[in-house]
Amino acid sequence: MSAALVTLLLGIGYLVFTIDKKQENFPVPVVLVLIGIGLSFVPYFNQVEVTENLIYDVFLPGLLFVSAYQFSTKALRENAGMIGLLSTVGLGLTIVLVGLTIFWIGGWFFSISLAGAFVVAAILAPTDPASVVSILKKSASDKSIADIVDGESMINDGTSIVLFTVLSSMYLQSQSLDIITVFGDFLYVSLGGILLGVAVGWVMSKAVHITHHRDYQVMLSIVLAYGVFQLAESFGFSGVLATVFAGIMLSWEFSHTNKEDHYREALSGFWEVVEPSLLSLLFLLIGIEATKYLSWDNWLLAILILFVSIAIRFLVVGSTFKVVAGKKHKSIWKKSLVISWSGIRGSMSVFLLLQLETLATGEAAAELISLGFSVVILSLIIQSLGIHPLSKLLASK
Numbered sequence: 001m002s003a004a005l006v007t008l009l010l011g012i013g014y015l016v017f018t019i020d021k022k023q024e025n026f027p028v029p030v031v032l033v034l035i036g037i038g039l040s041f042v043p044y045f046n047q048v049e050v051t052e053n054l055i056y057d058v059f060l061p062g063l064l065f066v067s068a069y070q071f072s073t074k075a076l077r078e079n080a081g082m083i084g085l086l087s088t089v090g091l092g093l094t095i096v097l098v099g100l101t102i103f104w105i106g107g108w109f110f111s112i113s114l115a116g117a118f119v120v121a122a123i124l125a126p127t128d129p130a131s132v133v134s135i136l137k138k139s140a141s142d143k144s145i146a147d148i149v150d151g152e153s154m155i156n157d158g159t160s161i162v163l164f165t166v167l168s169s170m171y172l173q174s175q176s177l178d179i180i181t182v183f184g185d186f187l188y189v190s191l192g193g194i195l196l197g198v199a200v201g202w203v204m205s206k207a208v209h210i211t212h213h214r215d216y217q218v219m220l221s222i223v224l225a226y227g228v229f230q231l232a233e234s235f236g237f238s239g240v241l242a243t244v245f246a247g248i249m250l251s252w253e254f255s256h257t258n259k260e261d262h263y264r265e266a267l268s269g270f271w272e273v274v275e276p277s278l279l280s281l282l283f284l285l286i287g288i289e290a291t292k293y294l295s296w297d298n299w300l301l302a303i304l305i306l307f308v309s310i311a312i313r314f315l316v317v318g319s320t321f322k323v324v325a326g327k328k329h330k331s332i333w334k335k336s337l338v339i340s341w342s343g344i345r346g347s348m349s350v351f352l353l354l355q356l357e358t359l360a361t362g363e364a365a366a367e368l369i370s371l372g373f374s375v376v377i378l379s380l381i382i383q384s385l386g387i388h389p390l391s392k393l394l395a396s397k
Contacts, residue, residue: 001048006281013280028276029130029283029346030384033377036287050289052354055347057230059282060157061243063130063347065225066271067154068247073255075147076248081324082148087155090316095121095163097312102305106371109301115171116368122167123353123372124309124379126160127153128346130279132387136342145335145391149342157348158241162189164352172360193238194245200228201249214266221267224250286350286376293353293373302374306382309375314340334394341390345379 016031039045076083099114099121106112129136129149136146166182204224208217224246232242254264318336325332353372356365 005045005047009281009284010277012284013276016280017276025385025388027132027135027384027387029279030381032280032283033287033290033380036284036289037291037377038287039284040288040291045288048285048288050285050350050354052351052358054285055282055351055354059278059347060240060351061226061229062271062274062278063282064154064157064229064240064243065221065247066275067150068244069221069251069267069271071150071154071248071251072147073248073252075144076151079144079148079151082320083151083155085320085324086148086152086317087159090320091125091156091159092163094309094313094316095125095167097316098124098305098309101308101312105304105308106301109298110367111364112368113171113364115167116364118167119164119171119356120305120368120372122160122164123349123356124305124345124375125163126157126345126348126352127343128348129153129342129344130346132342132344132384135388136338136391142331142335145338145342149339154244155241158193158238158244159186159190160348161238161240161352162186164355168356168359189236189238190241192235193232193241196232196235196237197228197242197245197247198249200224200231200242201246202253204246205250205253208263214263217263218266218270221250221270282347286347286380289350290373290377293370294377295370295374298367298371298374302371302378305371306375306378310340310343310383313343338387338391338394341383341387344383345376349376 012035013032016028016035020026020028020031095118099118102120103112103114103117106117127149133146133150136149162185166185201224204220208220211217225243228246229239229243233239314336317339318332321332321336349372353369353376356372357369360369
């Protein structure tokens, strides 16, 4: 992409953020995606080429770091059980149930293998709450809902990639499922990323005192966000989890002393500019890129998959609440419904779809990719627009 194109897209993002005064009703990411779809029909934007590497190496580290750094360590402690279970066991259970459903329903529309159905389920498993967290903080009856949604998303981005890698290998290479190997790989990739992120985050929290110049300290945060991501990937660990836990560790270390307030202010000021800039580019590019894959032939199936996956997520979230809190937790069904509806598909799902396109060939894979993009776009639009009225309705009861 040319510098002129990037500048133009940033300008469009600025206008949307500025003009959209009712973001709770029309979340900015939805507006950006719809504008991106419209721009895809303008010849000038034909030069746009979105690759999985662009999303994974450029956008995700920055967005993950700022989410993790801004995430309250107190909220993490209070909701650790829910976040941990939902992003691991809950994620795996959701993939199994959604995969079986896609295999059953998909057979009515086109030929789909069980392995292919599980790949689609893994692609749709990660959540992207960028368009709903701020809404939930204002309109949800329980403020912990926003923390659970945000925290789960950060962790399941990493775990979903591991499961996608395993399932896509089964689909593409007709490999049999070896539970021991899968579990071993999962532990290596996940725990390796977590431990590396914690270690590097701690080191950076000390290294920041080498200089007292705020600009240079902020530069170090960029090195941390992108450096730990690439370092983890080079070892075969999860770069996503490494970046997330580095950000959390940095925030946790700084929460222990007031001496870091000046640094937190400078850091927050910088990343609060970077975050909407990255989001503007990312969601505009998703809209532009998605039109290449959307097909009228699978919209009905995509709608069915979307609502069935929300229902399955509702059951998984509700069950997790009962395991973690038991009968002590009031209004479980209300919170479960809001959290389930907030499980919007976004940038990570698009990355996995583009990665599948790189790995796979043939008409069957093309149908899966088209179906996946259809569900992602529907999820971004329907769930984002519905979260405010749903949370307000349930809060009033």
